[in-house]
Amino acid sequence: MNAFDLSGRRALVTGGAQGLGEGMARALAAAGAKVVIGDLQTGAAQTVATSLGDGHGVVALDVTDDDAWASAVDSATQQLGGLDIVVNNAGVEISSLMTEIKADDIRRQLDVNILGTALGIKHALRTMRPGGAAGRGGVVINVASVAATIAFPGIGIYSATKSAIDRMTRVAAMEAGKLGYGVRVNCIYPGLVPTEMGAGLASDMAELGLFGSAQEAVEAVVGLTPSGRLGEVTDMADAVVFLSSDASRFVNGAGLPVDGGMGM
Numbered sequence: 001m002n003a004f005d006l007s008g009r010r011a012l013v014t015g016g017a018q019g020l021g022e023g024m025a026r027a028l029a030a031a032g033a034k035v036v037i038g039d040l041q042t043g044a045a046q047t048v049a050t051s052l053g054d055g056h057g058v059v060a061l062d063v064t065d066d067d068a069w070a071s072a073v074d075s076a077t078q079q080l081g082g083l084d085i086v087v088n089n090a091g092v093e094i095s096s097l098m099t100e101i102k103a104d105d106i107r108r109q110l111d112v113n114i115l116g117t118a119l120g121i122k123h124a125l126r127t128m129r130p131g132g133a134a135g136r137g138g139v140v141i142n143v144a145s146v147a148a149t150i151a152f153p154g155i156g157i158y159s160a161t162k163s164a165i166d167r168m169t170r171v172a173a174m175e176a177g178k179l180g181y182g183v184r185v186n187c188i189y190p191g192l193v194p195t196e197m198g199a200g201l202a203s204d205m206a207e208l209g210l211f212g213s214a215q216e217a218v219e220a221v222v223g224l225t226p227s228g229r230l231g232e233v234t235d236m237a238d239a240v241v242f243l244s245s246d247a248s249r250f251v252n253g254a255g256l257p258v259d260g261g262m263g264m
């Protein structure tokens with residue numbers, strides 16, 4: 001049996017309408033899982049879900065809303081007939097020098113990246129633990145960032161939120177183990193990927209005066225990366241498949257760098 005085969009598994013991916021989340025949803029489906037995409041962009045999410053084929057779906061989800069999470073997890077569980085995998089991918093990045101940070105921008109990143117992930121962990125564990133609506137254990141994968149491990153300029157608050165995701169991951173794994181939930185909790189640290197968010201980050205670095213141009217910012221990232229290139233969506237998506245699968249059955253409470261060595 002292929003240890004990476006996800007046939008019969010059911011997954012919820014947040015922020016799956018585009019970017020890394022879309023790639024993760026596609027990779028999970030290609031490995032055999034049935035996927036529900038949780039996103040505020042329900043039209044774009046439906047387009048992705050439809051392209052995956054029969055048995056996949058969409059739920060409207062504001063990750064900062066506790067009630068919305070409860071409803072989304074319940075709906076996904078009903079649509080799929082269970083829930084085995086939750087990928088907390090939704091996130092936002094707002095660039096700023098530390099001398100220019102705005103309170104509202106800080107709150108937005110805290111709300112989506114930290115609160116959103118915390119609520120995702122909460123409802124995944126409640127659903128997957130014994131006595132929950134799914135109740136067969138499972139896997140939670142949180143998306144942190146290489147920014148949690150390096151001091152890259154212009155993203156101080158974003159970096160802090162991704163560091164928080166790392167800590168929450170490890171505590172959740174310990175609690176789930178101690179309480180016999182049968183749920184593994186891990187996170188990945190993606191490197192820079194030229195998605196819409198990644199391209200925007202490079203442009204922001206130039207606008208903040210930290211680099212001469214967006215291209216110079218990209219070259220700086222590549223220069224810090226032993227693998228000598230930017231990441232690709234498939235690099236991150238394949239890591240999520242690995243952590244969702246039996247190939248990682250003894251990996252728990254871990255942070256997996258998928259950054260070409262940038263954060264070592």
